Amino acid sequence: MGGGRRLYPARLDDGGRGRADPRSDNRRCGPGRRSVAGWSAGFRRRRGLLPRPGRTPDAGGGDTMTLLVNLISAYALVMACVIALWFLSMRIRNVSIIDMFWGAGFGLISILLLLINRPGTLYPLLIAAMPLIWSLRYTAFIFQRNWGKGEDARYTKLRSWAETDAAFNKLALKKVFLLQGHIMVIVALPVIVALSLSGPPALPVLMWIGAAIWLTGVLVEATADRQLKAFRADPEKRGQILDTGLWRYSRHPNYFGDAVMWWGVFIAASANPLALPTVVGPILMTHFLINVTGVATLDKKMAREKPGYADYMARTSGFVPWPPKAKAAPR
Structure with missing residues (x-):
């Protein structure tokens, strides 16, 4: 077994002789040296860009x-x-x-x-x-x-x-x-x-872009929730409409932040292109927030119950934060 050649175990049909492993290229690095390929693989594995040795990329399902x-x-x-x-x-x-x-x-x-x-x-x-x-x-x-x-x-x-x-x-x-x-x-x-x-993800940069978008959504939603909670807790604001803070730019900034958060998760996941079909997740969430349980439903309820809400709707974006329109001058 000299010369650096690895032998397969002997088989009955070859007369008991071991045969050379065809995967061996009979090349070795010099003493104390590591191949560039080996060093690169180790570096990328430590950075999370290659799978662990115990889990190899899918080759058969x-x-x-x-x-x-x-x-x-x-x-x-x-x-x-x-x-x-x-x-x-x-x-x-x-x-x-x-x-x-x-x-x-x-x-x-x-x-x-x-x-x-x-x-x-x-x-x-x-x-x-x-x-x-x-x-x-x-x-x-x-x-x-x-x-x-x-x-x-x-x-x-x-x-x-x-x-x-x-x-x-x-x-x-x-x-x-x-x-x-x-x-x-x-x-x-x-x-x-x-x-x-x-x-490994083909586009690692998308992980960080998605994470930044996710963080933005979380902060917007948390800020809007905090502002709404403080508004409801103030007895002097009872019967009024919250139109300050983030609520000045969107009638539902909490829903907007929620949607942005899920889009961030998807974008980060799509660093591996095999995750692209999961775009159905944030699409469905955004649809429900706007058209089913969120914006549309709450706007109808608030317009029916809150005087002045129709005016608030007329000047304020329903979902995406945007500078409000000027109030109409009284006639």
Whole structure:
């Protein structure tokens, strides 16, 4: 076995003679020297640009199987949680508990995927950390806001549509709990896919661009929530319309920040082009924030209940912050 040639174990059909390993090129580095290729690979692995030695890029469906396991695991976790909350809501007669789970659910998905995959490179760790950090702030905010205040008016109205409690419970399971659970999994697709990919990101710069956009969204949402909380806590502002701070430039800056945050997660995940199809996640979230549960619904309610809100709508951007129009001069 001299000369640096590695031999395969002897086989019966070659008369017991070992044969040379064809993968060996019979070349060695000089004493005390490392090849440039080896040094480069080690450097990039330490920077998170190459996978760990124990996890090689997909060459035969490995990433596909990992994605399937991650997707099924995340789906099972979310469905188990929303069904458990549905049973609890029937016992306490309060569907609003699902709102407290909305942010926490994304954090649980991130934790589950980190436990399953145990990533050792920067790309998956960053993608998982972003929704996890956001969920901590958002869940604490919603919990503090909703705790002890009874069922939200949206669900009370839905309850009035059903003739019996049993009919309402079935309606709530389908229209509230299961619906939110499925939306949560779709919105989390950038995270699920990113933690399923073993190869290095092709465009690492997108990780940092996405992280910057994510941070911007988190700060906008948190600032808008804080301003709204302070406004509601001031008895002198009762009956008035919040049109200062971020609310001067957008009627719903909190929703805008939420959408921006999810777009940041997607852009960071798309550093690996295989995550590009998960754009359906931020698109769906933005659609719901604008057209379903957010801007459109709340504007109708506020215009009906708050004098002067129509004027506020006329001069203030509905979603994207923008300089307000001048107030119309009185006639």
